[in-house]
Amino acid sequence: MLRTLAAQSDAFPLARPFRISRGVKTVADVVTVEIGHDGLTGRGEGVPYPRYGESIAGALAAIEAARGAIAAGATREDLAEIMPAGAARNAVDCALWDLEAKTSGQSVTDRLGRPPLGATPTAITVGLDDPAAMGAAARALARVPLIKIKVDRSDPETQIRTVRNAAPAPRVIVDPNESWTFAEVERLQPLLAELRIDLLEQPLPADDDDALAGFAPLVPIAADESAHVAGDVGALAEKYQVVNIKLDKTGGLTGALALADAAAAAGLGVMTGSMISSSLSIAPALIIAARSAFVDLDGPLWLANDRPGGVEHGTGVLTPPARGFWGTV
Template identity: 40%
Template sequence: MSRLQLSVTTQSLRLAQPFRISGYVFESADVLVVTLDDGVHRGRGEGAGAYYLGDDLAHMRSEIDRTRDAIEAGPTREELRAILPPGGARNAVDAALWEFEAARAGQPVWALAGLASPPPPIVTTFTVSADTPEAMAAMARGYVGAKSLKVKLTGELELDLARVAAIRQVRPDVWLGVDGNQGFARADLDALVAGLVTHNVSLLEQPLARGREAELDGYRSAIPIAGDESLLSLADLADAKGRFDVVNIKLDKCGGLTEGLLMAAEARRLGLGVMVGTMIGTSLATAPGFVLGQIADLVDLDGPTFLAQDHTPSVVYADGTLYAGPEVWGSGMATAA
């Protein structure tokens, strides 16, 4: 590959309203945007990092700065996995390489990823952030047309079950999953799972803190358990079987679509379900996840819906589905910077 010009910008994305999960409240999100350009073809990518790993804007910038020469030398996406570690910086560069490669090949990204046909809209979950049961029920009711909801819990067992009950009462029609965001103790699980079964909940995501995965050894849950923070990248999947039923792949954790596809293949080999999730970001960050979502069992790609203002052109949310058209990212058209 010819030598590339790398440019990096940052953006602070304002949220439409505060977003609460276990132990954290978001009011804005900082992202890093990478552009790679050879004078004829251009590729773009966005990374948000993972706040709980210290992978913030400053860290992502420093990772890009220390590897700038190697990136501008025009590595393959596989070579990039050895240049940058998993995280937001690699995610942004990886996405830029995908779009650049698509433009140079004159093929859309979906074709480069091995999909047989143009990707159709996919059902995505919409997230209900933690609040009072009444407020969360109102939020769930407001997702008109949603087919799938994910409920953020905080590790407060009785309150969390009241939250789920309130949502299920007003939305008996939807698939429902919950996300513990590492907020629970192993001693909570029996009561938590029993309560979730009562309300027809189909997925329990990351109930225990990262580092406590061994406490799930031998645990038999009536609801599939997904690993998120516990399963950051391909290397973490070696110990996933027997502890988790589903792998939640987030490109900001694993370092991009290239590794995300490898993780999906390994999850399938291990007999685990595949979920694709996202950090808060714009449509530019969501579009690579949309490609991965075509081969996933569960899709949780509602990041742009939390923003006061998204990019234009943007992904489209309609009737509970997500569609990322080629005009958003990865069209395969030569786009000179």
Template identity: 40%
Template sequence: MSASPPIELQVDIERLTLKAPFRISGYTFTEVPVAVVTLRRGDKVGRGEAAGVYYLEDTPDRIVQTIEAQRSRIERGIDREQLLRLLPAGGARNAVDCALWDLEAREAGRPVWELAGLDHIAPRITTFTLSADDPPAVAQAAMALGQVRAIKMKLNGDLATDIERVRAVREARADVWLGVDANQGHTRQSLDKLLPVLVDARVQLLEQPLPRGQEAQLEGFDSPIPVAADESVQGLTDVAGLVGRFDVVNIKLDKCGGLTEALQIVNEARSAGLQVMVGNMVGTSLAMAPAFVVAQLCDYVDLDGPTFLAQDCRPSVRYDSGSIHCSENVWGGGRA
């Protein structure tokens, strides 16, 4: 394969302030730092953003270090297939991969979704996420979401409080699709007690109920609610091990290392008989836009990251009547 033309690399860290503290099982966030990669070749520019995987200590500082260690190789000219071999899955590869897609689209004069083989792109209904706050506060937050059509609520592993949270949100919002995300917070024993409550509340997706590494405990777990793997699936090689334990694969570009592998995971999951979800770490519209391409192929979409920010980037994705809209001028637009 001939070498790609040289590239000028820039990588920065930006700190995104949240509107309010956000709580999940074991963590409370007040700000989210992200790494932003800019690639220039001639008069064309491509950009990508990554937050990394916090529970694997894949921080923006480490992302920058990983990219800087390969600066000379990247700047000599690299394509997406070479990048898959150069960097491991994670935030560093995600930021560079998405910047390469964006750059390629602008050089080709075609949008990324066309380069990815899609026939068209359209708005998608997305979940809007509720922090694991006290039940009355969560119910109030659910009401404040207004005309959304899908809500995902965070649990924290406290069984009694989680039961109250679920019941409070369903009572407040009888009209919405409802999913729950335990973020590894429960045990098999507490999950057995929680499940009837979820069924009674018409919960339609149960995400990552048990800690990563304890997936085998889900073998034989008879759940009428689809169970999604998040922390239990990082990349393409993890998909095969989900069969018989999970029903849904939650793809996040920060985990798998970019849009290139994310599209491969979609195909692998479908071949294994699994449903597909796309999610996000909190980030700006620059991070949501590549995931929006994946969303076109998914059964479940969770791309509400910018709604938690005090300020999003511009141009930005748009949320309307519970759906996410992403035009080509946000990222990955190749047309003049």
């Protein structure tokens, strides 16, 4: 089998800045992969994340290093031996899933024995800002099903309370992006319970989360930066109640399915997340979202312009992309 392989970087300007405790993003830089065979083309997207030592140049180099094997017919299972888990492998893995759907005439969900994707409620993010601006952003989201609040150490009590007061109805995820200490996790438990917060996401640095072992939180805690692949689950089960699955960490949909299975076997809940990305990243993530208690796939909603045919959004609910966009025929 001989395939063609094309990989390039694409930049999607954001409609407004996206702020978290680690910094501000104004452009979504992604890697786009296209794999062709017999006149058909499969597409995939990855978002290299500096937090994990990734870059656009590094991802493109990793794909180029695997070019010979991919062109010669490497399978998705082969990729685990050829490329490390991460954004580069995610782009290739998802392109192969898409190509398989097109060459087989069966959608990815059909091949997995699952029903077609439907409307998916997603968290809408309130970015880190001064509390008044966060409250204004939250008021505009008062009718969505789920809000995610980005916070830091400066004044999380005011940040969280302001958003909750502005939007009393939605479920809420609080995400400090590794910026808290364990003392702060303990101290803020009563506030999180009082304000009916549904999930606390990765409050501690991934390299310093052992303090969570045996801790009984009032609000479930999700592993994000601490959780990458299925092999991590054994170490996570003592510390967390939920695992946030992102295809850019697992190395694609293949790894994400394995992580979801491992989390379920360990009694952990599942969340689906994404980086700030186009709908080409979100389409395969919707398959994991279908089995998740929490979904955070609002990345394309931050873009000034998404890829044509991508997800549609209405009041916190995503509609799957147009047929043929990814994974469908």
